[in-house]
Amino acid sequence: MITKLLIANRGEIACRIMRTARAMGIATVAVYSDADAKALHVRSADAAVHIGPSPAAESYLVGAKIIAAAKQTGANAIHPGYGFLSENADFAQAVIDAGLIWVGPKPASIRAMGLKDAAKQLMRAAGVPVTPGYDGSDQSVERLTAEAEAIGYPVLIKAVAGGGGKGMRKVDAPADFAAALESCRREAKASFGNDEVLLEKWITSPRHIEVQVFGDSHGNVVHLFERDCSLQRRHQKVIEEAPAPGMDEATREAICAAAVRAAKAVDYEGAGTIEFIADASEGLRADRIFFMEMNTRLQVEHPVTEEITGVDLVEWQLRVASGEQLPKRQEELSINGHAVEARLYAEDPAKGFLPSTGRLEHLMLPEHLIRVETGVYEGAEVSPYYDPMIAKLVARGDDRDAAIATLASATSVTAVWPIKTNAAFLLACLKSERFRVADLDTGLIASEGDALIPNDQPPAEVVKAGAMAVAVAAIGQPVWQCVDTLGGREEAGRSPLKALFGFRLNRSPKNAVRISVDGMSHEVSVPNRFGELNAWVETAGTTILSGVNDGRIFAVSADRPYGTGQASAADGAIIAPMPGKVIAVDVSEGQAVTAGQRLMVLEAMKMEHALTAPFEGVVEGLGVSAGGQVQVEAVLCRVVPQSE
Structure with missing residues (x-):
C-alpha cells in the first residue's frame, strides 16, 4: 500500500497528483530544481527535496537523484507524471529494483511501446490497423529518401522515440526532405537522445482520436472512451475534447475495442493512451482509423475524460499500483455530457508564438467558472527551462455547445500580465465556425491562418478606459473597475469621475490625455461623462491594466518615450x-x-x-x-x- 508518494515531476501535473493523494490520505514529496525553489508544487507538498540545477538534464531527468530523494524522505512510491522520465523503462526498473512502488506500467510494456517503429510492428501482429509508411532499421538518408518517394508526398517524418509533437515534420515535396530530416533528427536527439525516425503517409483530412485505456495486475483492461485532439498547432495539441464529435456508436465500439486489444498485447497495467489518426474525409469510419502510437503514461488532456466519466484517473493509478483491481468494470463506465480543455501557454501569438518568460505580476484564472489545473500563482516566475504551460482550462456541459460556451466565457476573462499568453488565440479557436460545427482536422488552425491570431493593437474601448484611468489616478483617486461585461461595481453618486469635472491634464482645452498602451502612444480626449464603457480597468501594483474580455490584456500609463536607443x-x-x-x-x-x-x-x-x-x-x-x-x-x- 502506498503511504508516502514522491512525484517525479513539476508544475500543474505535480499539483494535480498531490490533490488526489491528499484526498486518499497519502503523504506527498516534491522534487525541485533551482528554478523551481518557490514553485507551487513545492509549496503544496508535505516535503520537498532539491535535486539540482535548473536544466532538466541536471535535475528532473536524473533518475538516481529522484530515487535518492524518495529514500531520504521515506517515500515508498514514485509517480512520474507525464514528460521527463514517465516513459523511461530503465528508470521504471530502477525504481522497482530500489524496492519502491512504480506508479506506471511495467518496464517491459514501456519498452514495447516506447519506440514508434517497434510499436507499429507489434500492433500489426495484434490485428490493430496501422498507418501506411516505413519503420525499418535502415536509417540512411538514401533509404529514407527512397521510402518517402515510394510512400508519396506529402509524408510525415516522426522521431521513433518522440512525443508531444517533438521530432516531427511534414514534408510536401522531395526538395524539402533532406532539410526537414536534418531538423527532425537534431530536435529528436536533443529531446529524446535518439535521432532515429520513421515515415508515415500524410493523411489529407486527419483527425487525432485517442482512447484512454486502463489495466491492472489481475488481467483486467478497460477503456474510458475517446478524446478528440485534432485542434493542433505544429503538432502540439491546443484544445482537446471528449467524447469525439461525430463519433457514432459502431465506430466508437470498433476503435475502443482496438485500443483494448493494443493494451492487452503488451500486458498493460495502469493508465495509457492509444492514439489513432482518422481519415475524416468521409466522416469518422472504423475502416479509416489507424494506430499511431501508445503513450504509456497519464496524458495532459486526461481531465476531459475524468469530466465525462466521473472517474479520478490518478486515484485509479494509485490503487492499481498498490495491487488493487480496477474500481469499475467496462459495463459500469458510461459517457455523461461533454468536456473541452484548452492549454493556456506563456507565449505571444502576435509574435509567432514566441515563449514569454518572467514574473506573473497579475494572474486571474477563472476557477469560479470552470476546472483549472495550474502549477503557478500570482508572483511566480515563468522560467525558460521548461514547458511554458500556465494552466489547463477545463469546462464540462450537458452537450458540446454548452461546454464550448462555458470555456469561451472563462477564457475571455482570463487575465495574465506582464507575461503574454495565448488566451486570445484560444478564444478565437473556440469561436471559429469550423470548430463550432465540428468540421475538424489537424490542419484547421493552419488553414484558418491569421484569422485566429490576435493583433497587438488595443481596441478603442481600451484606449478610452485607459485614458480615463490615467486621468483619475493623476488627481489622486483610486482606479475603479468599469467593466459592464464583468458586472461593474460603480455605485450611484460615488464615481471618481465626478472629480474630473473641470480637470485639465497638461492644460489641454479638450481634457486630452497622452497615454502609453503597451508602449504605443495615444492622445485621447477625456469627456466629463462616460456612458457605458465596455472595457475594464484595474491595477497590478502601480500599473494600470485594461481589456475588453477578448483574452488580451494591455498595460496603460502616462505617455513616455518608447524604444529610445534600442536595436531593431x-x-x-x-x-x-x-x-x-x-x-x-x-x-x-x-x-x-x-x-x-x-x-x-x-x-x-x-x-x-x-x-x-x-x-x-x-x-x-x-x-x-x-x-x-x-x-x-x-x-x-x-x-x-x-x-x-
Whole structure:
C-alpha cells in the first residue's frame, strides 16, 4: 500500500497528483530544481527535496537523484507524471529494483511501446490497423529518401522515440526532405537522445482520436472512451475534447475495442493512451482509423475524460499500483455530457508564438467558472527551462455547445500580465465556425491562418478606459473597475469621475490625455461623462491594466518615450526574442546573406526558433556560437546592407 508518494515531476501535473493523494490520505514529496525553489508544487507538498540545477538534464531527468530523494524522505512510491522520465523503462526498473512502488506500467510494456517503429510492428501482429509508411532499421538518408518517394508526398517524418509533437515534420515535396530530416533528427536527439525516425503517409483530412485505456495486475483492461485532439498547432495539441464529435456508436465500439486489444498485447497495467489518426474525409469510419502510437503514461488532456466519466484517473493509478483491481468494470463506465480543455501557454501569438518568460505580476484564472489545473500563482516566475504551460482550462456541459460556451466565457476573462499568453488565440479557436460545427482536422488552425491570431493593437474601448484611468489616478483617486461585461461595481453618486469635472491634464482645452498602451502612444480626449464603457480597468501594483474580455490584456500609463536607443530589425540587428540556447549558427562573420536566409537557430522552452536575415547584406558583429546561452533582447549579430 502506498503511504508516502514522491512525484517525479513539476508544475500543474505535480499539483494535480498531490490533490488526489491528499484526498486518499497519502503523504506527498516534491522534487525541485533551482528554478523551481518557490514553485507551487513545492509549496503544496508535505516535503520537498532539491535535486539540482535548473536544466532538466541536471535535475528532473536524473533518475538516481529522484530515487535518492524518495529514500531520504521515506517515500515508498514514485509517480512520474507525464514528460521527463514517465516513459523511461530503465528508470521504471530502477525504481522497482530500489524496492519502491512504480506508479506506471511495467518496464517491459514501456519498452514495447516506447519506440514508434517497434510499436507499429507489434500492433500489426495484434490485428490493430496501422498507418501506411516505413519503420525499418535502415536509417540512411538514401533509404529514407527512397521510402518517402515510394510512400508519396506529402509524408510525415516522426522521431521513433518522440512525443508531444517533438521530432516531427511534414514534408510536401522531395526538395524539402533532406532539410526537414536534418531538423527532425537534431530536435529528436536533443529531446529524446535518439535521432532515429520513421515515415508515415500524410493523411489529407486527419483527425487525432485517442482512447484512454486502463489495466491492472489481475488481467483486467478497460477503456474510458475517446478524446478528440485534432485542434493542433505544429503538432502540439491546443484544445482537446471528449467524447469525439461525430463519433457514432459502431465506430466508437470498433476503435475502443482496438485500443483494448493494443493494451492487452503488451500486458498493460495502469493508465495509457492509444492514439489513432482518422481519415475524416468521409466522416469518422472504423475502416479509416489507424494506430499511431501508445503513450504509456497519464496524458495532459486526461481531465476531459475524468469530466465525462466521473472517474479520478490518478486515484485509479494509485490503487492499481498498490495491487488493487480496477474500481469499475467496462459495463459500469458510461459517457455523461461533454468536456473541452484548452492549454493556456506563456507565449505571444502576435509574435509567432514566441515563449514569454518572467514574473506573473497579475494572474486571474477563472476557477469560479470552470476546472483549472495550474502549477503557478500570482508572483511566480515563468522560467525558460521548461514547458511554458500556465494552466489547463477545463469546462464540462450537458452537450458540446454548452461546454464550448462555458470555456469561451472563462477564457475571455482570463487575465495574465506582464507575461503574454495565448488566451486570445484560444478564444478565437473556440469561436471559429469550423470548430463550432465540428468540421475538424489537424490542419484547421493552419488553414484558418491569421484569422485566429490576435493583433497587438488595443481596441478603442481600451484606449478610452485607459485614458480615463490615467486621468483619475493623476488627481489622486483610486482606479475603479468599469467593466459592464464583468458586472461593474460603480455605485450611484460615488464615481471618481465626478472629480474630473473641470480637470485639465497638461492644460489641454479638450481634457486630452497622452497615454502609453503597451508602449504605443495615444492622445485621447477625456469627456466629463462616460456612458457605458465596455472595457475594464484595474491595477497590478502601480500599473494600470485594461481589456475588453477578448483574452488580451494591455498595460496603460502616462505617455513616455518608447524604444529610445534600442536595436531593431529595421537597422539590421538580429535580436534574441527570448532567453535560450543557440543550437546552430549557419553563417560566419563577413558572409553575404539574402533576405529571409536562416542565420541561426535558438532553442527555448523545448522549441526551436529560426532567426533570419531581414534583408540582403553582410553579417557583422557575430558574437555567438552553437551551444552558447543568450538573454532576451541580446543583439546576436547585424546584417549590414552592402554598399553600392
